[in-house]
Amino acid sequence: MKRLMYILLLYPSFVCSYEPIVVDVNEGRQIIDGIKKGDEIYFPFSFIKPYYEAYSSEKNGVVYFKHNNAIFRDVAGYTPTGNYLNFDKIAVENWDNYFDGHSIPVNNFRWGQHYYPISILHYGISHHAQKLKCGHNCDIDSNYDNSVDKWINYSGQDNISANGEGVRFTGLDSSYMLKINSSEKYINLDLAFRNANYRVYFEVETTDGIKHIQLNAGSGSHSLNDKYYYVGVPLKTFENRRITIFRDLQTDVKKMFGATYKSLLSVKVRGDVDVFSVSTSKTNHTRIIKRVADWLLEKQDSLGAWPSEFDHMFYSGRTEVMKAGWYSAMAQGLAISHLVRAHSLLGDEGYLDSARSALQIYSVPVSSGGVLDYYDSRPVYEEYPTTPSSHVLNGFIFALLGLYDLQEYDSNIYARDLYEEGFNTLENILPLYDMGNRSAYDLTHISSKTYPNIARWSYHATHVHQLKVMMSISKSTVIKEFHDRWYEYAFGFKVKTN
Template sequence: MCRRDHDEVYMPFSFIHKYFEVYGKISSSDSTDKFEWSHSYSKVYHPKKKYDPHGTFTTFENYNVEVRDRVKCISGIEGVPVSTQWEPKGFFYPTQIAQFGLAHYSKNLTEPEPRVKVIDDGDKNLENWIVSKDASISREFDTELKSNIIRFTTTEHPSSQVWCKVNISQDFVLSLDVRLKPNSSLTVVLQNKDKKETVYLHYVTSTQLIYTLDEHIYYGIGIEYKWRRLTRDLIIDMQKGWALLDKPKRKSPRNKFRISSIIFSGNGSAANIRVSTSEHMAHFFAAARWLVSTQRARGGWPVKARRRVAARVPDLKAGWHSAMSQGHGISVLARAYHRSKDASYLRAAQRALHLLDVPSTAGGVKAMWMDKYVWYEEYPTKPPLFVLNGFIYTLLGLYDLHVIEGENSISLAKKMFDDGMISLKTLLPIFDTGSGSFYDLRHITLGVSPNLARWDYHATHVNQLYLLAGLDSDPILINTAKRWEGYMQGRRAAHN
């Protein structure tokens, strides 16, 4: 309903919001209600210094990949996210796994040192384990781990356990070395401090990803009898279990819970048990190891889910490759090599370049604009779509590898980066709508309606351009970034 006041007409903001895609809310300050108006719901980050491939990856220190609804859980075997983005059963999506790794790498550089509570290290900190009558525990030195370990044995009776009572609040990342024989498990008990509610997280010798039964949540950690370093965010594991129980909206703030006990059942060994605020580098290297172990002969990480991208183009069948996966993967591996000096990471990053030079029609990810300008396709459709954000992320991967290899080196990564930058600067004006940006160029290649970038993708474009402007002095980059940021503040291109 509209209201007239002299020469002014007032309309409901709900209508304005939908019609013009603008945003606003009422906030209180100093006992005064104010209406806050904005043209965009996204934020632009202005780089404080030149982008450094040894450092944070763009603004990924703000990413929390594992909390996303489309992440089913963190695999107990691989230690990386399982996606439900295009496949409800869940699959390993290389782009998501790489983002998980890059986010944790970036957080490790920007967050304070974590608090660490050592529960049992076999040396200076020895927990007083409670052993039921039909169970046993012993301590010995393990030559493989080169540390003292706990060896435990229980019977099949449910009450037969080796356990310790703890009272840890706020910090919920559990890490330990564990080696379990079949039908053995580690259980962590969480208790809500306000409610009489108990959650049991079971890490069991199984290949099953995750399953639940009432307040019991189970994660398979594999069946091989070998030492493995298990690092789990207990609150995330609880939330993902609740989602399976149709309780996705339940809130689980960390200050509401505490770890009350840790329980071993079956037959196995454990060592170096601790709880901390975070274990970012452990998560990062889990992603890096996954990329090395799953990389195919041609250097790619296939996406094992069918993807419908746009009308008038065939669906991408399971097994397709993405330039964004390749680029993000290279960014992870370059940093893993920088931190570890393990040459296997560098070799994997270099192998990942191969598919960037293979045409989409031949199973690669390379497209050409006007048979002259190369484009690395996030979604290698026929005809190509020329997705902007995925292309720029691929360029960053190429830049990362070139710098890690040595900035003075003449490398394939440097040539691919330079070729891509020429393409970007040439095609960038085509992505400008005059009031925002296009997500891709399907309106040209397919002759269909334009695919406008929603504000969060537009903000990503702006952030990416500001970052690249620090690497390349061509004014088109910084000028476009400023103009596109202006669109987020209500500015528009001139009209005739």
């Protein structure tokens, strides 16, 4: 049933009868139906909601009205190894993407499917935050007997043998099945592909019947038919090397088949594969943290950076197209923050070395293909290295937080110097983002000499969260002033007029 809520516009002088009226909004720009009760005028909420970006909900007969949809969370107590800005609330699995053969997210953009470092890092950091929340009660494996006699030959010749601690399969002319029957959402295989001659299948029960997720050498992801879905596993980096393949079956079933996951029935193997262990788990945070950190090590280039390999137009009509291979200071900051946390958790020195190397690009000007730009001779680390400059606020602060994490965790002097220079800029340019009742997303209104790009409320809330962290680690009275005022903007506060 359609629900209408009416907003009080004039202060009360109650009478008993309601009178329908016609309301002329802004000199005929819109005509709507209203209700008059004495001196009070009521508008339908369907008008108020888009006009003022207002929101409401109803519970137990009470209507809750909000000035906007911003959600604020406690981000106090920030540390370089702690929960990163409440990223445990983020679920990259629900974004518009698919997960490649190594369970790295690939974005589905309008212009194609691409690895996007910023999304991949949200994935890794969010699982680190979730692991901190669940502590020792998560990432518990249910292990399955992987001995030769447990694998059932359901077609072809017998080409199975014991191989040290695991099982060796040979050739595509035979197929083997290990029964699982588990409702846990993650499947984990410790294995080695000897070449590209293999197939691995996960047989799953769903609300739409039995389906199969098929992994084999290749790239991309697509439906084979209504029961089989293919995921390519890039082979050249992993050939003859022991690795872990894991899948989030709940996410896979939803994205691949549009159904709900119920259980994993079996694992099926064909081809030249050595399988060392098979397990399932309810959560997989540690494996995901490691997988993202390892991806960063593999993909980091000679500048210590992670390029986005697609053309991107940040703001049509204001900025030029960024050509494939562009770098983002936000990606660098998030990468450093993830590598610091992964090193703290897993102890791999390669992660810390990678974080140190990631500092290089901070000093490379945008004009030379880097991320360093300037506003009024002050350094700004650009999320989007656009021409003309965009100076996106949230990306700049994410870049600063990466520097802060490394300077604190590693006592890194270079990171400290970059951070202090950038922080000084932040204090000086914050007034340019203050619109008097909300924050601006960027400064393209200045560089393009036009109207401001106002941050939608979810990004305004991100700004407030970021300033809360910067305030707590710097004790800056300037940051505190803007944090406190921007927080109140979300509840209807506006600065006074002249």
